[in-house]
Each structure stands twice: as structure tokens, then as C-alpha cells.
Amino acid sequence: MKRWVAWVLGALVSGLLLWFALREPNADPTVVAAREEAPATPLSVRSSNVSARGAGLTELSALPLVPDEDRPGGFHVQGLVLDPEELPVEGATVVLDTSPPRSVRTGKDGTFDITGLSPRAYQVVARHGSLLAGPVGLWLNDETQPLVLHLRPAASLEVTVVEGAEARGVPGAAVELRSQQTVLGTTDAQGRALLQGLPVGRHVLKVSARGFAPSWQVTQVVDAVDVAQKVTVALRGGAAASGTVVDARGKPVAGVVVMPVPETTNTLLSLTDARGDGVETDARGAWRFEHLGAGPYQFTASGPRVAPGTSATVRLDGMSEQSGITITVPDAARFSGRVEDARGAPVPYAVVRVALDEGARRTLARQTTADARGAFEMEGLPQRRVAVVAKHERATSGTQFVDLSQEAVRKAPVVLVLSAAEVLRGRVESSSGQPVGEAVVSAELTGARMRGRSEQTLRGQLITTADPGGRFEFRGLLPGTYLLRAAPPGTTLQQRLPWLTPPVQAETGGMEPVLKMSLGGTLTGRVVREDQVPPTDFSVVVRGAGAAPNGGGDGRFHLRGVPAGEHTLYITGKGFMNKTVPGVRIQEGQETSLGDVVVQRGRQLQGRVVNASGAPVADATVTVSQPVKGVGVVVGSAAALEYGLQQVRTGPDGGYVFEGLPISPLQLSAEHFQEGRSEFTQLLAGVADQKMDLRLSATGQLDGTVLKGNQPVSGALIIVTNPAAPAGGVSGTTGTDGTFHFDNLAPATYSVLAVTESGGGQQVQRTTANIQAKQTARVDLTIPEGSVTVLVRAQAAEGTRAQEARVLLIEKLQGANQPAQVQALSMAQPARFEGVNPGEYQLCVSAMTLPGQTDGGTGTPRSDCRPVNVAQQPVQQELVMALPLL
Known part of the structure; x- marks a missing residue:
């Protein structure tokens, strides 16, 4: 029997990166609280503090929360905005x-006051x-004091908008960078718009x-630099x-908002937003x-009283109208209750x-606020x-499941x-034992379920700021073991380099931990x-910390706060081969x-894309990458980093050009929404x-x-x-009814994977x-739903440096x-497999390198596998597996 291994890598701090690969038996897997108490004195907050919508102080949720419309109230938020000179x-x-969101402008004295609010986070x-x-x-409550907000220099983004493959700029284009406050701009006569005062992180443009x-x-x-980041968008x-x-x-259902959702393999984040991209249905x-x-595309329908619905995937050709797209919304449920403290x-x-978190892309996450009697309705x-979870300043509820x-x-x-x-x-x-005032501290409850997107969404990621004496406090926690990290004052969760330091374990109710904070060094x-x-644009990537885009200028890069230790650096960009350092x-402090x-030019690949009759095809998409190890696929931005994935569009003559390709074997294909796809072609x-030259031909379809x-x-x-x-590969998501559809597939035999969330x-x-x-x-896939839970506990192998594994x-x-x-799996937490059917299984463990570690130059840690048997009883069974050597 052939053995295969499926690997998943999810990055959930600034957004969502999901990486799946099926591997042959001998192939090694590749690893790539809110502050719960209102302040008694005025809260002075620097511009680097991080938060997520509706989540409480400095939280980051894995899924976008959709809050119900606020009820008017008698509370207000007031404060003072100061510049870097404290003026x-x-x-x-503000x-x-x-x-919906509200904004005001500060007066001559720098103050602001937003009134008519209900008390909540x-x-x-x-x-x-x-x-x-x-x-x-x-x-927000009766004790909330005025805020003091300190402005500081932030990042800028220069967006150039061009017409298709032409170099002509598009004047008058509307540019939106969507964050908590959407930043707007309009392109000038040359098609350029400058967006300023931007928060660090991944945003939709x-x-x-x-x-x-x-x-x-x-x-x-990325962090504020002397020059604006540059990005070009072709319309x-x-x-x-x-x-x-x-x-x-x-x-027919009237008055609901319909939103287009483009399917893309470049990201698993939702690119569109109902408030900015939706249209409302009429009486019919x-x-x-x-x-x-x-x-x-898929099209979604939603409303405050309508259960969300999603259409099947529809392929638009961009030239002729596609009509008759039906979205079916299922029967909705009303959910009500009350929130009580431990005394009732x-x-x-x-x-x-x-x-509701069952898929791997779009899910449901809603938020409402209880009234003065603790009652709520959704x-x-x-x-x-x-x-379901309830949260307040000093306490939270356990997670309750409601059918x-x-x-x-x-x-x-x-x-x-x-x-x-x-x-x-x-x-x-x-490191010298001196307290670090205003250090940023994060806490993460161990356990696989706590790492799941549902729990991350319901509870948020806890992060707070130490007081001037370096002391910190988290309140309203579930009992258990937490992983604590400290970063320099002003660090945000999106600045991922400072968070690469190993965590400190701490138990609730135990001894108070001491976190040794590293300021890191500069690279x-x-x-x-x-x-x-210098290349026209490039990115510098520290393994485990995401990319730092650079563009133009003299090719220099400057990374601050890199943790002390040994790191692997990647240089990626257009017109040269990816370089690993x-x-x-x-x-x-050094x-x-x-x-x-020095990056190598690599080789150039050019040619034409033609249709079945030999005529050139304009606006076809040509894709090239190195072969994926084993039998698999990489989804998301990791495809560019790990396998050099590049895509270009053909010009009016059907021509295409790739620059900076590696000298290794390559795999190539072309597609066009009307003319079909080419055969998969290998370049030696x-x-x-x-x-x-690539010839397009007739394609087939897949339903399931x-x-x-x-x-x-x-x-x-x-x-x-x-x-x-x-x-x-080709990827998409199922609709409300669990169906999926792919067209424009080249004739061949394909692997079809369905990936859903399972705890963490x-x-x-x-x-x-x-x-x-x-x-x-047609293929139909059924996710197993057994009754046994399997816990796998870690045992450190002699000589291993691995602390965590998949x-x-x-x-x-x-x-x-x-x-x-x-x-x-780690020494601190077991791997938890739920819904397992009794039977024979293969259990495989592969180490993940820690920040600052190397993999001995192999690029892949070793995978260890062994057969296991899951019995019908007991309902929870435990196994012990050694963490493998790197």
C-alpha cells in the first residue's frame, strides 16, 4: 500500500497562510485579553499598540468578526491626540x-469626544x-478615563494603477487600503496615489x-521607512x-447584501467586504x-436576520454578462440567552x-453585546x-456548543x-535584570483546540503592556498553562520578528514568571x-517571520529587532532567482x-500562447514553478517562496516572458477562460x-x-x-450546500483534497x-466522524533539539x-485527534524548526512513522511519540 503524508502550515497572526503537501513514503516533510481592567488613571497609549475589530484591548482574532449594529447609549469616549513632540x-x-464605525476630528486643543455609546469593548x-x-x-464603563494617543511616523504606500498589460497610468482611480480605518486615495494624471499613516500588517488593497x-x-x-513602499495594480x-x-x-429574498468573492490561490484571506463591495437585493x-x-467567483448573501448563503463557483469571462446566478440562503435560527457571573x-x-468554523476559508463569526440585564439576542x-463565548472585563465563560x-x-x-x-x-x-517598563507581553493558552480558529476568534489573542516597573497582569483567564513572550515597548503583533523568541511557560495560580526580554539586533x-x-523590487524574509517588502532605491534593507541567534534569510523578487542565506x-544589541x-539573473523563458487553431491568445495566464517534492501542492504565498511560483499574462500577440528562473527543472502551464488550458509541460x-510555445485545448469539469x-x-x-x-494547483471552497465546481481543467488524473478545520x-x-x-x-468526499479521541503525548528523543512537531x-x-x-505536538501540549473511527492507522511525526535554528542544511527535518491501532473503547486513548531529531 502506498503511504502518503499531508502537511499543513497555517500562519494566523496577520492573516491566514495555509500550506498542504502530499508526500511519498521516503520524502521528508518540509517545514517551513484584553486588558481586563479599566484604568484608574488616564491611559497613555503609543501608536504601536495592536487590536482587532471589536475584540477588546490589543486582541487579534483569527476570523473577521461581524458585530451587530450598536444600540445608542449614554457613554462616551474622550481623549487627547499628541504629536511626536507631545504637542x-x-x-x-479619530x-x-x-x-457602523464612527469618526470625529480633534479640535484646536487636540481633544476629541465620541458620544452616544453603549458600554462594551x-x-x-x-x-x-x-x-x-x-x-x-x-x-468602556463608568470608570473609563480619557485616552492620550501619541502619534508617530507610520508606513506609506505608493500605488501605481495601470491599464492591463500597458504602461499607461489610470487617472482618477479609487484606491482603498482596508484596515480598522480604511485609508482612501485617488490616482493622479500618472496613475499614482500615495497612502500615508498606515498600520503594519496584511491588508486588502x-x-x-x-x-x-x-x-x-x-x-x-511593514514598519515605517524613509521611502514609501511601492505596488503596481493592473486593471x-x-x-x-x-x-x-x-x-x-x-x-425571493429582498434586502440582503450580495458580495462577490474571487477565488484565488494566492491567499486564503477573504478579499471582499460586504460593506464596501456588496449590493442589496430588490423586491424580487x-x-x-x-x-x-x-x-x-462565489457570491455570498447575508443580512442581520438572514442566515448566510453562498453560491456554487461561477467562472466569469470578463467579456459577456453572466446571468441567472442563484444564491440560496438556508433557514435562519434565532439565538438568545443571558450572561451571569459565578453567583448567578x-x-x-x-x-x-x-x-461556526468548519471550513478552511470563509466561516461565520458574529458578535453582539448584552443589555443592562445581561440579556442578548442574535x-x-x-x-x-x-x-459560543461570553467575555467581560474580569472574567470569561467556557466555550459552550449550541446545536x-x-x-x-x-x-x-x-x-x-x-x-x-x-x-x-x-x-x-x-538581560541584566533591570525592569522593562511598557514591554509588550503576549499569552497563549496551550492545547491544540486553543490554537483553532474558532477559539482564537471567540477569545482573541491576549496581549498587554507592562507598567513602568515591568509588571504585567492578565485577568479573566481559563485555568491552565500559558506560553508567555515579551517584546520591546511599542511592538505590535504584526511586527513578527520580535516574537520569534522562545516562550516561557506559566501556570495560572502558580509562581509569577520572569520574562527576560531581548531587544535583538539589527540586520x-x-x-x-x-x-x-539593485533589483526594482525585492523582499527580505527571515524564516518564520514573514516578508519585509522593499522597492526601488539602492537595494538596501534594514531589519530591526531580529532576535539573537542563527537565522535563515530568503531574498525573493522579480527578475532574479530566489536566494537563501x-x-x-x-x-x-549589535x-x-x-x-x-548578490542575486543571480537566472534564465529567461519566453514564448507564445496559442489556441487550438494556432492563433495567438492575449490575456492568458502562464504559470511556472519548480516541481513540488513528493506528490502535492502548495497553496498560498508559500508557493512563491518555497517553489519559485511565478505568473504572467500574455500580451496582445500571445507572448510571455519570465525572468530570473532557476536552473533546476521547471513545470509550466497556461490557461485562458475561453480557450482552455495547455498540457502540463516540463522544462529540463x-x-x-x-x-x-504553449497550445491551449479543450478542458473538462469537476463537480462534487x-x-x-x-x-x-x-x-x-x-x-x-x-x-x-x-x-x-487549482483550489476553491465549497458553498453553503457543501458543493464545489471546477471548470477549465486540462485532461489528466488529479488528486482532489478536501481540507476542513479540526480543533487546532x-x-x-x-x-x-x-x-x-x-x-x-464527479467526486464526493465524506469527512470521517468517529467517536474516539486520540491523544498523542510528546517524549523528547535523546539529542533532539525539536520542541514542536506536526x-x-x-x-x-x-x-x-x-x-x-x-x-x-510539543512537550507542553499533546496532539488531540477527535472524531476518530476505530481501525488501523499510521502515525507520523515531523519536527518543526524553532526560530533561530537551522535544519543542518538539509532543508527538511526527518519524519518518523509507526503503525497504531485505535480500538472501539475507551472513548479517549493515549499514545506517546518521541519528538524526532532535526
């Missing part, structure tokens, strides 16, 4: 994340020109202009798309978008969150099993008890090509200069430039469903790949499909379609 700032814009941002303060958070289809893309904004024409929204009985349930570009007394104005929920598919459950009010009130205190010191250098000319040593980092290793038990799974990530295809990990179901030209194949539980069935679950 009041007139005319600064934004509060009410629903809020986030505040201030912006003035190129300066930014926040976001910061607070729990939307560009739209009259006569063009709107464009959405993820943009990484193309589009065509109309229209349809209707109906209920489960086929009747009809909706229409005038301009949408070519590509696969009602808790007014607690935040209540509901999450409408428009799906009739499914949802997770809204049961009528009796829907009618019975739910009582949420704020029983979790543990406190964790400690202090932060420098500098200059990226140049072989001719000593291993063994970069950083010393505390600057490490790499001097000139070599140093010489190459020419290759994903079920768990007898319930459809919405939002499941579907990956369709062939070993000869470039990295990235993922569950993978796999099958194969044979695609033939002008035919539709664990796979693979069911041994006849054929190649074994289901699998993927979880994290």
Missing part, C-alpha cells in the same frame, strides 16, 4: 470601531497625515475605476454578473454587478461571540452547531456563566544583481551587516535561456460535494492537483478524479484515498 494635534481623525485609531496612533482598546473591473489583493505593510475590463437570492423554498431578490473581471447575578454589557444564524439545528435548543435561552476568572501576573526584565545589507544594479548570526547580497534543468456525517460542509478548501502541474489542526480527505475533455467528472494520523485503507488529520 496637541488639531484636525486629526475612528472608533462602533458598528472598543478600539480607537487616530491618524494625521503620515502619523498614526493605535489601534488601542478599552472596556482595492482599486477601482470607471470602465474597469475592480481589483482586490493582499498587501503587506482590466469586466462584464456584468447578475442573479437572485432565494430562501430554502425558492422564494435580484442583484447585479456591472463590472467584474475574468476568473472564478446578571452581567450587563458583556460581549457575546458566536462562531438573529440570522445558520441552523448548525455553533460555539441550533434542534428546535428545542433554539427556543430555550442559553445561560453563559462567566466562570473563568484566573489571573496571571509576572514581570519583564532585561542590514544591500541586494544587487550580478551587474551591481543560511547561518545568519545575530547578536544582542548590527550585523551582510554587505552586498539548464542554464541557457529557453523558448517554448463535501459532507461530514450527513451534513454539508461549507467553506471547505478543495485542492485539485496533478504531480506534473506547477505548485499551487486540519482534517484532510483525499480522492482522485479522471478529467476528460468536454466532460464533467503529527499526522493517517487511516490505513485499501487504495490511495486514506483520510488524515494534522495536529501540532
